[in-house]
Amino acid sequence: MASDPRIALVDDDAAVRDALKWLFASRGHSVASFESAAALLADRDPSRFSCLVLDLRMPGMGGMELFQTLVGRGYCPPTLFLTGHGDVPQAVAALKQGAVDFLEKPFDDNALVSLVENCLSLDTERRGAWERRRQIERRLGDLTPREREVMALFLDGKLNKQIADELDISMKTVEVHRARVLEKMGVKSAVELANLLKELD
Incomplete structure (x- = not known):
């Protein structure tokens, strides 16, 4: 298992966080879990992760606002949203703003792991292009x-x-x-x- 987690999970429900940490660990992935958007934003560098799994509806800052904040900061890793049935329109709006996908609760474990692994692959491609842009911008500067x-x-x-x-x-x-x-x-x-x-x- 990777010692430095590549997946960040943000969900205010401790039971969900524990279940998903176990699920990802069983598939060889380590996860850093956060109980709130503020906790992730306080991390040393949220962009270091290769995939974000965000609960759309949370107390305080919700998943959508967190996603928009990270996009505004520069590089936002490929992002998946976990949603309740009533949040589907908001999840669709997130897709239009660059999120990779969303899953309605309760979701299929295999489907979630598959989407996360797609995000991990996508991160390699996107991060390379982002780093290249930053390098060009530094040269222009x-x-x-x-x-x-x-x-x-x-x-x-x-x-x-x-x-x-x-x-x-x-x-x-x-x-x-x-x-x-x-x-x-x-x-x-x-x-x-x-x-x-x-x-x-």
Whole structure:
């Protein structure tokens, strides 16, 4: 069993938490369980988990509000909701906002484990893309305001002389800025840079 839990379970019902911890342990997965949304948010880093299993209806902050809070923070792991029958419309709304799926209580154990394992696989794919975006954004953040101006113009297809005229600087200065932009962004050409920035779209 993994020593560092990849699954986070948030449910205010202790009996549900205990039952699901046992279920996941029986399938080789370790779980960190939390009695409330606030408890998860107080964790050292909720985004470290690879799957979130959230009860939709809880005292205080509910599962939907917790999910929206985590999405607003940056990376939100693939999320499943556990719902009562009357909460299905809200669960469907969560799907539209990026949740992976929901299960109505009482649910089938095998169905839940299967969905969680799908989330664990999905996390690997999503987290890689998210880390890549963060890396590109960090590189962009290292550019000076002038380097950003030069970059925008050469990505617009303008020649060095046109950029120099537009910014009222020498062609040599444009060349220096252009070279620094490519170096900081980790690419060798404007085409490579354009393709890199498309990953942020």
